[in-house]
Amino acid sequence: MTYKSYSILLFARVCGLLAAALGLAYGIAQSQWVIIFVSAMALLLVFLNTYRFSTKRFIEMDDFFEAVKYRDFSRWFVEDRGPQDMRSLHKGFNLVNKTIKSINSERQAQFLYLQKILAMVDVGIIAFNVETGAVLWHNDSFLKLLDFPSFKNISFVKNRRPEVYDELFDRYHTTATAGTLNMRHENIKVLISDTVFDVEEESFKLVVVQNIEETLDRTESDAWKKLLSVMTHEIMNSIAPISSLAETLENNLTESLEQDNSKPIDIEDVLEGIGSIKKRSTGLMKFAQTYRSLNKVTHINRTEVKAVDLFNGINSLLKPSLEAKAVHLHFQVANPNLILNIDSYLIEQVLINLIVNAIEATEGKENPTVKAVVGTTSKGGIMIVVSDNGMGIPEEIMERIFIPFFSTKKRGSGIGLSLSKQIMTLHRGKIQLRNLKPHGVEARLLF
Numbered sequence: 001m002t003y004k005s006y007s008i009l010l011f012a013r014v015c016g017l018l019a020a021a022l023g024l025a026y027g028i029a030q031s032q033w034v035i036i037f038v039s040a041m042a043l044l045l046v047f048l049n050t051y052r053f054s055t056k057r058f059i060e061m062d063d064f065f066e067a068v069k070y071r072d073f074s075r076w077f078v079e080d081r082g083p084q085d086m087r088s089l090h091k092g093f094n095l096v097n098k099t100i101k102s103i104n105s106e107r108q109a110q111f112l113y114l115q116k117i118l119a120m121v122d123v124g125i126i127a128f129n130v131e132t133g134a135v136l137w138h139n140d141s142f143l144k145l146l147d148f149p150s151f152k153n154i155s156f157v158k159n160r161r162p163e164v165y166d167e168l169f170d171r172y173h174t175t176a177t178a179g180t181l182n183m184r185h186e187n188i189k190v191l192i193s194d195t196v197f198d199v200e201e202e203s204f205k206l207v208v209v210q211n212i213e214e215t216l217d218r219t220e221s222d223a224w225k226k227l228l229s230v231m232t233h234e235i236m237n238s239i240a241p242i243s244s245l246a247e248t249l250e251n252n253l254t255e256s257l258e259q260d261n262s263k264p265i266d267i268e269d270v271l272e273g274i275g276s277i278k279k280r281s282t283g284l285m286k287f288a289q290t291y292r293s294l295n296k297v298t299h300i301n302r303t304e305v306k307a308v309d310l311f312n313g314i315n316s317l318l319k320p321s322l323e324a325k326a327v328h329l330h331f332q333v334a335n336p337n338l339i340l341n342i343d344s345y346l347i348e349q350v351l352i353n354l355i356v357n358a359i360e361a362t363e364g365k366e367n368p369t370v371k372a373v374v375g376t377t378s379k380g381g382i383m384i385v386v387s388d389n390g391m392g393i394p395e396e397i398m399e400r401i402f403i404p405f406f407s408t409k410k411r412g413s414g415i416g417l418s419l420s421k422q423i424m425t426l427h428r429g430k431i432q433l434r435n436l437k438p439h440g441v442e443a444r445l446l447f
Helices: 002-029 035-068 084-120 139-144 156-160 163-168 213-238 240-258 266-294 307-325 344-361 395-401 414-424
Strands: 124-129 134-138 175-183 187-199 202-211 303-308 328-333 339-342 367-378 382-388 432-436 441-444
Touching: 002 035, 124 139, 134 175, 139 202, 156 163, 156 240, 163 175, 163 202, 175 202, 187 213, 202 307, 213 344, 213 414, 266 441, 307 339, 307 344, 307 367, 339 344, 344 367, 344 382
Parallel strands: 328 367
Antiparallel strands: 124 134, 124 202, 175 187, 187 202, 303 339, 367 382, 382 441, 432 441
8 A cells, every 4th residue: 555655646746747847848849938937947846846755765764774773673753644655654664663672572571581590590500602701691500609709701710710611611511521620628529511502603602510519429328328227137137147056056055954964065066156156246246336337327416616625625535646656636726716516526526537547647657747727618618627748548549438338448447438428418518538749638528
Protein backbone atom coordinates (compact mmCIF):
# COMPACT_ATOMS: atom_id res chain seq x y z
CA MET A 1 0.00 0.00 0.00
CA THR A 2 2.84 2.39 0.88
CA TYR A 3 4.61 1.67 -2.39
CA LYS A 4 1.39 2.23 -4.40
CA SER A 5 0.70 5.61 -2.75
CA TYR A 6 4.30 6.68 -3.31
CA SER A 7 4.13 5.64 -6.99
CA ILE A 8 0.92 7.59 -7.60
CA LEU A 9 2.28 10.79 -6.03
CA LEU A 10 5.56 10.47 -7.90
CA PHE A 11 3.73 9.84 -11.21
CA ALA A 12 1.61 12.98 -10.63
CA ARG A 13 4.72 15.09 -10.13
CA VAL A 14 6.38 13.65 -13.23
CA CYS A 15 3.26 14.53 -15.20
CA GLY A 16 3.38 18.07 -13.76
CA LEU A 17 7.02 18.40 -14.84
CA LEU A 18 6.13 17.20 -18.33
CA ALA A 19 3.17 19.62 -18.61
CA ALA A 20 5.27 22.59 -17.45
CA ALA A 21 8.00 21.64 -19.92
CA LEU A 22 5.49 21.43 -22.79
CA GLY A 23 4.00 24.82 -21.81
CA LEU A 24 7.47 26.35 -21.77
CA ALA A 25 8.23 24.89 -25.19
CA TYR A 26 4.91 26.15 -26.56
CA GLY A 27 5.54 29.68 -25.19
CA ILE A 28 8.98 29.79 -26.73
CA ALA A 29 7.64 28.59 -30.08
CA GLN A 30 4.84 31.21 -30.09
CA SER A 31 7.00 33.95 -28.55
CA GLN A 32 4.43 34.34 -25.78
CA TRP A 33 6.41 35.79 -22.87
CA VAL A 34 3.62 35.42 -20.37
CA ILE A 35 3.29 31.69 -21.12
CA ILE A 36 7.07 31.33 -21.01
CA PHE A 37 7.25 33.00 -17.56
CA VAL A 38 4.34 31.06 -16.07
CA SER A 39 5.57 27.76 -17.51
CA ALA A 40 9.13 28.39 -16.29
CA MET A 41 7.93 29.21 -12.77
CA ALA A 42 5.63 26.17 -12.76
CA LEU A 43 8.47 23.96 -13.99
CA LEU A 44 10.79 25.24 -11.21
CA LEU A 45 8.19 24.81 -8.47
CA VAL A 46 7.20 21.31 -9.59
CA PHE A 47 10.88 20.32 -9.90
CA LEU A 48 11.65 21.55 -6.35
CA ASN A 49 8.56 19.82 -5.00
CA THR A 50 9.51 16.56 -6.75
CA TYR A 51 13.07 16.82 -5.45
CA ARG A 52 11.89 17.35 -1.85
CA PHE A 53 9.32 14.58 -2.26
CA SER A 54 11.97 12.10 -3.42
CA THR A 55 14.77 13.02 -1.05
CA LYS A 56 12.62 13.34 2.07
CA ARG A 57 12.05 9.57 2.18
CA PHE A 58 15.74 8.86 1.71
CA ILE A 59 16.65 11.34 4.45
CA GLU A 60 14.18 9.64 6.80
CA MET A 61 15.64 6.23 5.97
CA ASP A 62 19.19 7.55 6.34
CA ASP A 63 18.33 8.86 9.83
CA PHE A 64 16.82 5.52 10.75
CA PHE A 65 19.84 3.53 9.54
CA GLU A 66 22.16 5.93 11.36
CA ALA A 67 20.26 5.26 14.60
CA VAL A 68 20.51 1.51 13.97
CA LYS A 69 24.24 1.86 13.38
CA TYR A 70 24.73 3.45 16.81
CA ARG A 71 22.16 1.14 18.44
CA ASP A 72 19.81 4.00 19.29
CA PHE A 73 16.33 2.52 19.22
CA SER A 74 14.74 5.13 21.48
CA ARG A 75 13.62 7.48 18.68
CA TRP A 76 9.89 7.66 17.93
CA PHE A 77 8.71 8.64 14.42
CA VAL A 78 5.48 10.64 14.02
CA GLU A 79 2.68 8.44 12.70
CA ASP A 80 -0.32 10.82 12.68
CA ARG A 81 0.94 13.71 10.51
CA GLY A 82 2.22 14.09 6.96
CA PRO A 83 1.48 12.17 3.77
CA GLN A 84 0.04 8.69 4.05
CA ASP A 85 3.13 7.03 2.64
CA MET A 86 5.33 8.84 5.23
CA ARG A 87 3.00 7.74 8.01
CA SER A 88 3.27 4.15 6.84
CA LEU A 89 7.06 4.45 6.64
CA HIS A 90 7.20 5.88 10.17
CA LYS A 91 5.00 3.06 11.45
CA GLY A 92 7.44 0.57 9.94
CA PHE A 93 10.40 2.31 11.60
CA ASN A 94 8.64 2.37 14.97
CA LEU A 95 7.72 -1.31 14.66
CA VAL A 96 11.36 -2.22 13.96
CA ASN A 97 12.54 -0.14 16.96
CA LYS A 98 9.93 -1.70 19.21
CA THR A 99 10.85 -5.24 18.11
CA ILE A 100 14.58 -4.70 18.59
CA LYS A 101 14.02 -3.13 22.04
CA SER A 102 11.89 -6.11 22.99
CA ILE A 103 14.60 -8.52 21.82
CA ASN A 104 17.26 -6.56 23.74
CA SER A 105 15.13 -6.57 26.89
CA GLU A 106 14.60 -10.32 26.66
CA ARG A 107 18.30 -10.90 26.01
CA GLN A 108 19.28 -8.67 28.93
CA ALA A 109 16.83 -10.45 31.21
CA GLN A 110 18.22 -13.83 30.12
CA PHE A 111 21.77 -12.57 30.65
CA LEU A 112 20.96 -11.33 34.17
CA TYR A 113 19.18 -14.59 34.92
CA LEU A 114 22.17 -16.61 33.72
CA GLN A 115 24.53 -14.32 35.61
CA LYS A 116 22.62 -14.86 38.85
CA ILE A 117 22.65 -18.63 38.36
CA LEU A 118 26.40 -18.72 37.65
CA ALA A 119 27.07 -16.41 40.59
CA MET A 120 25.24 -18.79 42.94
CA VAL A 121 26.97 -22.02 41.89
CA ASP A 122 29.87 -23.20 44.01
CA VAL A 123 32.13 -23.55 40.97
CA GLY A 124 34.66 -21.00 39.75
CA ILE A 125 33.94 -19.72 36.22
CA ILE A 126 35.88 -17.18 34.14
CA ALA A 127 35.79 -16.16 30.46
CA PHE A 128 38.52 -14.06 28.84
CA ASN A 129 39.75 -12.90 25.44
CA VAL A 130 42.41 -15.31 24.18
CA GLU A 131 44.39 -12.61 22.33
CA THR A 132 44.24 -9.66 24.75
CA GLY A 133 43.63 -11.48 28.03
CA ALA A 134 40.77 -9.10 28.86
CA VAL A 135 38.30 -10.72 31.27
CA LEU A 136 34.80 -10.96 29.82
CA TRP A 137 33.17 -12.23 33.02
CA HIS A 138 33.89 -14.16 36.21
CA ASN A 139 31.80 -15.17 39.20
CA ASP A 140 32.51 -14.62 42.88
CA SER A 141 33.20 -18.33 43.43
CA PHE A 142 36.24 -18.09 41.16
CA LEU A 143 37.71 -15.20 43.15
CA LYS A 144 36.88 -16.85 46.47
CA LEU A 145 38.33 -20.22 45.45
CA LEU A 146 41.66 -18.76 44.34
CA ASP A 147 41.72 -15.90 46.90
CA PHE A 148 41.93 -13.21 44.18
CA PRO A 149 40.61 -9.65 44.18
CA SER A 150 38.52 -8.65 41.17
CA PHE A 151 40.71 -8.11 38.08
CA LYS A 152 40.16 -7.07 34.45
CA ASN A 153 43.00 -8.90 32.71
CA ILE A 154 44.55 -12.31 33.31
CA SER A 155 48.02 -10.70 33.24
CA PHE A 156 47.22 -9.79 36.87
CA VAL A 157 47.36 -13.50 37.74
CA LYS A 158 50.51 -14.02 35.67
CA ASN A 159 52.34 -11.35 37.66
CA ARG A 160 51.05 -12.51 41.05
CA ARG A 161 50.98 -16.30 40.73
CA PRO A 162 52.63 -17.61 37.55
CA GLU A 163 52.06 -21.28 38.53
CA VAL A 164 48.31 -20.73 38.80
CA TYR A 165 48.35 -18.78 35.52
CA ASP A 166 50.13 -21.64 33.70
CA GLU A 167 47.72 -24.25 35.04
CA LEU A 168 44.48 -22.34 34.44
CA PHE A 169 45.01 -20.00 31.51
CA ASP A 170 48.06 -21.15 29.54
CA ARG A 171 47.28 -24.86 29.31
CA TYR A 172 44.37 -26.40 27.44
CA HIS A 173 42.34 -29.13 29.13
CA THR A 174 40.44 -30.99 26.43
CA THR A 175 38.78 -33.09 29.15
CA ALA A 176 38.12 -32.41 32.81
CA THR A 177 41.52 -32.71 34.49
CA ALA A 178 42.35 -33.03 38.17
CA GLY A 179 45.23 -30.85 39.33
CA THR A 180 46.75 -29.07 42.30
CA LEU A 181 46.94 -25.30 42.60
CA ASN A 182 49.68 -23.87 44.81
CA MET A 183 48.17 -21.09 46.87
CA ARG A 184 49.86 -18.90 49.45
CA HIS A 185 49.27 -21.09 52.48
CA GLU A 186 47.91 -24.30 51.05
CA ASN A 187 47.60 -26.55 48.05
CA ILE A 188 44.09 -27.25 46.79
CA LYS A 189 43.00 -30.09 44.58
CA VAL A 190 40.75 -28.93 41.76
CA LEU A 191 39.01 -30.20 38.66
CA ILE A 192 39.74 -27.99 35.65
CA SER A 193 37.94 -27.91 32.30
CA ASP A 194 37.92 -25.29 29.57
CA THR A 195 36.64 -24.56 26.09
CA VAL A 196 37.31 -21.96 23.40
CA PHE A 197 34.50 -20.22 21.51
CA ASP A 198 34.37 -17.50 18.84
CA VAL A 199 32.25 -14.36 18.89
CA GLU A 200 32.44 -12.58 15.51
CA GLU A 201 36.19 -12.27 14.88
CA GLU A 202 37.37 -12.71 18.48
CA SER A 203 38.17 -15.89 20.39
CA PHE A 204 37.30 -16.39 24.06
CA LYS A 205 38.24 -19.09 26.53
CA LEU A 206 35.89 -20.31 29.24
CA VAL A 207 37.57 -21.94 32.26
CA VAL A 208 35.68 -23.85 34.95
CA VAL A 209 37.44 -24.69 38.24
CA GLN A 210 35.90 -26.89 40.94
CA ASN A 211 37.37 -27.52 44.38
CA ILE A 212 37.26 -31.30 44.86
CA GLU A 213 39.52 -31.57 47.91
CA GLU A 214 36.71 -31.49 50.48
CA THR A 215 34.71 -34.00 48.46
CA LEU A 216 37.72 -36.30 48.13
CA ASP A 217 38.52 -36.05 51.84
CA ARG A 218 34.92 -36.74 52.86
CA THR A 219 34.58 -39.64 50.42
CA GLU A 220 37.94 -41.07 51.43
CA SER A 221 37.05 -40.80 55.12
CA ASP A 222 33.69 -42.53 54.63
CA ALA A 223 35.30 -45.25 52.52
CA TRP A 224 37.92 -45.95 55.15
CA LYS A 225 35.31 -46.10 57.90
CA LYS A 226 33.37 -48.71 55.98
CA LEU A 227 36.53 -50.66 55.17
CA LEU A 228 37.72 -50.59 58.76
CA SER A 229 34.34 -51.71 60.05
CA VAL A 230 34.33 -54.69 57.69
CA MET A 231 37.96 -55.58 58.38
CA THR A 232 37.42 -55.41 62.14
CA HIS A 233 34.52 -57.81 61.81
CA GLU A 234 36.57 -60.20 59.68
CA ILE A 235 39.55 -60.10 62.00
CA MET A 236 37.41 -60.80 65.03
CA ASN A 237 35.91 -63.75 63.17
CA SER A 238 39.40 -65.11 62.50
CA ILE A 239 39.90 -65.43 66.26
CA ALA A 240 37.28 -68.20 66.32
CA PRO A 241 39.79 -70.99 65.47
CA ILE A 242 41.96 -69.83 68.34
CA SER A 243 39.01 -70.12 70.67
CA SER A 244 38.34 -73.61 69.29
CA LEU A 245 41.96 -74.67 69.96
CA ALA A 246 41.75 -73.36 73.52
CA GLU A 247 38.53 -75.33 74.04
CA THR A 248 40.17 -78.51 72.72
CA LEU A 249 43.11 -78.12 75.14
CA GLU A 250 40.72 -77.50 77.98
CA ASN A 251 38.75 -80.67 77.17
CA ASN A 252 41.94 -82.75 76.96
CA LEU A 253 43.10 -81.47 80.35
CA THR A 254 39.71 -82.12 81.94
CA GLU A 255 39.51 -85.62 80.48
CA SER A 256 43.01 -86.45 81.71
CA LEU A 257 42.25 -85.25 85.22
CA GLU A 258 38.97 -87.17 85.38
CA GLN A 259 40.68 -90.48 84.38
CA ASP A 260 43.15 -90.33 87.27
CA ASN A 261 46.23 -90.00 85.08
CA SER A 262 45.37 -93.19 83.15
CA LYS A 263 45.68 -91.02 80.09
CA PRO A 264 48.80 -88.87 80.67
CA ILE A 265 48.98 -85.29 79.46
CA ASP A 266 51.56 -84.41 76.84
CA ILE A 267 52.99 -81.28 78.46
CA GLU A 268 54.91 -80.27 75.35
CA ASP A 269 51.75 -80.37 73.23
CA VAL A 270 49.89 -78.31 75.79
CA LEU A 271 52.66 -75.73 76.04
CA GLU A 272 52.97 -75.56 72.29
CA GLY A 273 49.24 -75.07 71.90
CA ILE A 274 49.13 -72.42 74.60
CA GLY A 275 52.08 -70.65 73.02
CA SER A 276 50.38 -70.66 69.62
CA ILE A 277 47.18 -69.31 71.12
CA LYS A 278 49.02 -66.57 72.98
CA LYS A 279 51.14 -65.49 70.03
CA ARG A 280 48.31 -65.53 67.51
CA SER A 281 45.69 -63.94 69.74
CA THR A 282 48.08 -61.19 70.82
CA GLY A 283 48.92 -60.36 67.22
CA LEU A 284 45.32 -60.41 66.05
CA MET A 285 44.03 -58.39 68.97
CA LYS A 286 46.72 -55.80 68.43
CA PHE A 287 45.80 -55.67 64.76
CA ALA A 288 42.10 -55.33 65.59
CA GLN A 289 42.80 -52.61 68.15
CA THR A 290 44.80 -50.74 65.55
CA TYR A 291 41.82 -50.80 63.20
CA ARG A 292 39.48 -49.75 65.98
CA SER A 293 41.64 -46.78 66.88
CA LEU A 294 40.89 -45.43 63.41
CA ASN A 295 37.25 -46.43 63.34
CA LYS A 296 36.24 -45.07 66.74
CA VAL A 297 37.06 -41.40 66.03
CA THR A 298 33.71 -40.33 64.58
CA HIS A 299 32.94 -37.09 66.42
CA ILE A 300 34.73 -34.29 68.24
CA ASN A 301 34.08 -32.29 71.40
CA ARG A 302 35.12 -28.71 70.74
CA THR A 303 36.31 -26.51 73.57
CA GLU A 304 38.08 -23.17 73.66
CA VAL A 305 41.75 -23.47 74.55
CA LYS A 306 44.63 -21.03 74.38
CA ALA A 307 47.28 -21.91 71.82
CA VAL A 308 49.95 -21.18 74.45
CA ASP A 309 48.41 -23.69 76.89
CA LEU A 310 48.16 -26.34 74.16
CA PHE A 311 51.84 -25.97 73.32
CA ASN A 312 52.92 -25.88 76.99
CA GLY A 313 51.16 -29.17 77.65
CA ILE A 314 52.83 -30.85 74.67
CA ASN A 315 56.22 -29.45 75.65
CA SER A 316 55.93 -30.87 79.18
CA LEU A 317 54.94 -34.26 77.83
CA LEU A 318 57.77 -34.51 75.28
CA LYS A 319 60.50 -32.85 77.32
CA PRO A 320 62.17 -36.09 78.61
CA SER A 321 62.42 -37.71 75.17
CA LEU A 322 63.66 -34.43 73.64
CA GLU A 323 66.46 -34.16 76.21
CA ALA A 324 67.43 -37.77 75.66
CA LYS A 325 67.77 -37.26 71.90
CA ALA A 326 69.24 -33.72 72.13
CA VAL A 327 66.53 -32.32 69.81
CA HIS A 328 65.71 -28.63 70.01
CA LEU A 329 61.94 -28.04 69.99
CA HIS A 330 60.78 -24.45 69.49
CA PHE A 331 57.18 -23.34 70.00
CA GLN A 332 56.09 -20.01 68.55
CA VAL A 333 52.70 -18.32 69.01
CA ALA A 334 52.13 -15.13 67.02
CA ASN A 335 49.36 -13.98 69.36
CA PRO A 336 49.66 -15.09 73.04
CA ASN A 337 45.91 -14.59 73.47
CA LEU A 338 44.95 -16.67 70.42
CA ILE A 339 42.00 -18.96 71.23
CA LEU A 340 41.48 -22.25 69.38
CA ASN A 341 38.01 -23.79 69.15
CA ILE A 342 39.07 -27.43 68.85
CA ASP A 343 38.93 -30.85 70.45
CA SER A 344 42.10 -30.27 72.44
CA TYR A 345 42.62 -33.99 73.19
CA LEU A 346 42.51 -35.04 69.54
CA ILE A 347 44.52 -32.07 68.20
CA GLU A 348 47.11 -32.67 70.92
CA GLN A 349 47.30 -36.25 69.66
CA VAL A 350 47.81 -35.00 66.09
CA LEU A 351 50.55 -32.55 67.14
CA ILE A 352 52.35 -35.15 69.24
CA ASN A 353 52.29 -37.55 66.29
CA LEU A 354 53.70 -34.89 63.94
CA ILE A 355 56.37 -33.78 66.41
CA VAL A 356 57.42 -37.36 67.17
CA ASN A 357 57.68 -38.05 63.43
CA ALA A 358 59.77 -34.89 63.06
CA ILE A 359 62.05 -35.94 65.92
CA GLU A 360 62.62 -39.34 64.32
CA ALA A 361 63.26 -37.67 60.94
CA THR A 362 66.09 -35.56 62.44
CA GLU A 363 67.93 -38.57 63.84
CA GLY A 364 71.58 -38.43 62.84
CA LYS A 365 71.37 -34.77 61.77
CA GLU A 366 73.61 -32.05 63.09
CA ASN A 367 71.75 -29.66 65.39
CA PRO A 368 68.36 -31.42 65.03
CA THR A 369 65.56 -28.88 65.26
CA VAL A 370 61.76 -29.06 65.30
CA LYS A 371 59.53 -25.99 65.17
CA ALA A 372 55.82 -25.64 65.91
CA VAL A 373 54.22 -22.32 64.93
CA VAL A 374 50.59 -21.22 65.24
CA GLY A 375 49.10 -18.19 63.53
CA THR A 376 46.33 -17.00 61.22
CA THR A 377 45.98 -17.31 57.46
CA SER A 378 45.12 -14.55 54.98
CA LYS A 379 41.50 -15.78 55.04
CA GLY A 380 41.26 -15.42 58.83
CA GLY A 381 41.61 -19.13 59.59
CA ILE A 382 43.98 -20.82 62.02
CA MET A 383 47.16 -22.52 60.82
CA ILE A 384 49.57 -24.66 62.86
CA VAL A 385 52.86 -25.51 61.17
CA VAL A 386 55.26 -28.22 62.37
CA SER A 387 58.61 -28.29 60.54
CA ASP A 388 61.95 -30.03 60.93
CA ASN A 389 65.40 -30.10 59.35
CA GLY A 390 65.40 -33.85 58.71
CA MET A 391 65.82 -35.83 55.52
CA GLY A 392 62.37 -35.17 54.08
CA ILE A 393 59.84 -37.52 52.48
CA PRO A 394 60.65 -39.27 49.19
CA GLU A 395 58.41 -37.82 46.46
CA GLU A 396 57.41 -41.29 45.22
CA ILE A 397 55.61 -42.05 48.50
CA MET A 398 54.16 -38.59 49.15
CA GLU A 399 50.78 -39.54 47.64
CA ARG A 400 50.52 -42.67 49.83
CA ILE A 401 51.58 -41.11 53.10
CA PHE A 402 48.00 -40.84 54.45
CA ILE A 403 46.89 -44.37 53.51
CA PRO A 404 46.13 -46.43 56.66
CA PHE A 405 48.85 -48.95 57.59
CA PHE A 406 51.31 -47.53 55.06
CA SER A 407 54.59 -46.89 56.86
CA THR A 408 58.27 -46.58 56.03
CA LYS A 409 59.28 -47.30 59.63
CA LYS A 410 60.25 -50.76 60.80
CA ARG A 411 58.21 -50.35 63.98
CA GLY A 412 55.51 -48.10 62.61
CA SER A 413 51.84 -49.09 62.54
CA GLY A 414 51.01 -46.71 59.68
CA ILE A 415 47.93 -45.23 61.33
CA GLY A 416 49.35 -41.99 62.81
CA LEU A 417 48.96 -39.76 59.77
CA SER A 418 45.74 -41.49 58.69
CA LEU A 419 44.24 -40.84 62.11
CA SER A 420 45.53 -37.25 62.02
CA LYS A 421 43.87 -36.65 58.65
CA GLN A 422 40.58 -38.07 59.92
CA ILE A 423 40.74 -35.82 62.99
CA MET A 424 41.39 -32.76 60.82
CA THR A 425 38.50 -33.70 58.50
CA LEU A 426 36.19 -33.88 61.52
CA HIS A 427 37.38 -30.35 62.39
CA ARG A 428 36.46 -29.30 58.82
CA GLY A 429 40.12 -28.62 58.27
CA LYS A 430 42.95 -30.27 56.40
CA ILE A 431 46.48 -31.52 56.90
CA GLN A 432 49.16 -31.05 54.26
CA LEU A 433 52.76 -32.21 54.02
CA ARG A 434 55.48 -30.81 51.79
CA ASN A 435 59.23 -31.08 51.57
CA LEU A 436 61.31 -28.03 52.39
CA LYS A 437 64.40 -26.95 50.50
CA PRO A 438 67.17 -27.90 50.89
CA HIS A 439 65.93 -30.47 53.44
CA GLY A 440 63.21 -31.06 55.97
CA VAL A 441 59.44 -31.46 56.05
CA GLU A 442 56.66 -29.00 56.83
CA ALA A 443 53.27 -30.22 58.06
CA ARG A 444 50.39 -27.76 58.02
CA LEU A 445 47.17 -28.02 59.98
CA LEU A 446 44.64 -25.68 58.40
CA PHE A 447 41.41 -24.88 60.23
